[in-house]
């Protein structure tokens with residue numbers, strides 16, 4: 001029997017996987033070539049350690065020479081920070097310098113992801129949260145600690161995998177969102193970052209950086225961290241249905257459940273009443289995530305609740321390059337989609353909150369602010385079959401439909417004023433508002449393809465000119481909205497002087513009873 005090249009490759013992979021599983025059964029960890037050997041403590045579930053993302057079947061963006069960002073730093077031996085320190089143009093835009101192009105050559109300090117310049121960390125066993133990572137040395141605020149590496153997968157694949165993990169009984173979640181279309185799955189292959197637990201009062205945060213044109217997720221310290229302190233960041237978990245996982249971070253402001261702040265969780269677990277806008281997600285839709293993100297479609301849920309992190313200029317030339325030598329791991333698999341880090345002990349706790357139908361569909365759409373950079377969100381629970389039923393998960397298709405905020409009906413309000421001048425002013429303001437809103441909606445339709453195109457390339461940013469147009473139109477609309485409200489309040493608080501035209505009112509422009517009562 002002759003095998004084709006593809007069949008041969010597939011067969012080889014099957015064999016390789018089998019070898020890996022076999023070694024895993026014996027408690028031996030298998031590391032990919034080039035990775036530092038790791039000492040694995042007993043009890044750490046098997047995984048393959050990698051310090052570079054693995055992109056299977058995903059188009060890797062090739063950078064043209066013209067696209068390579070070149071900074072203007074000049075290395076001065078007297079000032080080490082001159083070589084791509086915090087003032088470097090690339091650092092300021094969270095972009096790593098490209099070797100061979102950076103004017104500081106080998107002195108460049110802005111290649112931390114590429115060179116795996118990680119802080120020293122140590123794996124340890126936590127109480128109730130599986131394994132965790134702690135600082136092996138003092139870590140300064142703003143330091144790059146480690147990259148969250150894993151397999152880059154599409155949102156469709158993420159959904160399938162999370163279902164599979166769930167079916168396999170894995171409890172910890174290791175799938176983190178990279179951008180609108182892609183996720184990083186560190187369940188089977190990942191860096192040590194996969195062991196960092198969630199905290200509602202974290203000492204670390206995720207930030208996205210661009211390296212060779214690709215987005216990568218790093219864990220950075222938010223504050224000085226003493227040696228031996230557990231590292232943790234806020235997962236910004238999105239909840240897709242299934243069990244509610246008790247958060248054991250112990251922070252005074254703990255939100256009790258992982259993902260409790262996420263929209264899906266709130267919709268599912270809280271009482272929603274007419275006019276209750278406690279959980280309304282503010283909309284600033286440069287990006288309509290429900291329609292545009294395959295993720296939302298696949299998960300049939302109320303979209304990701306991403307957080308935006310801005311990159312800061314880091315000067316961690318002093319960082320220790322190896323964070324692994326002293327680490328151990330263990331994995332307790334959870335079937336869940338974690339965005340950055342996993343969740344351990346999945347405890348199915350009944351939530352007593354009364355569940356009621358969501359009345360206002362329009363409150364449900366998720367927001368995504370675009371021109372910003374990155375964030376990483378951890379999602380858990382595939383939601384396959386466990387997605388809340390009978391709940392409105394609809395996300396509007398157009399921006400105008402999204403604008404669910406209750407708007408003042410200016411015509412009705414104007415009628416309440418006795419003064420014709422006041423009425424005219426309010427109606428004029430309303431016309432301006434309508435015009436501004438229309439312009440904003442038209443612009444949204446116009447720029448949507450550009451946003452989609454950008455998302456396909458795995459970029460979180462939209463072109464600057466698009467962002468500028470959007471900001472301008474948004475500001476105009478906000479101003480028109482403000483002018484209208486201001487005009488109403490002004491005419492109410494400061495009545496116009498009497499004129500002959502007003503016979504009905506003896507109180508100037510005061511609104512009629514309905515309002516004053």
Ligand SMILES: C[S@@+](CC[C@H](N)C(=O)[O-])C[C@H]1O[C@@H](n2cnc3c(N)ncnc32)[C@H](O)[C@@H]1O
Pocket residue numbers: 128129130131132171172173174194195196197198199246247248249330331332334336338340341342343344345346380
């Ligand atoms: C990315 S893993 C983190 C490492 C994990 N502890 C381990 O042993 O592999 C995320 C999982 O850790 C657990 N976890 C993380 N933070 C937690 C917290 N604050 N409370 C409860 N479980 C947590 C959850 O099971 C979560 O799905």
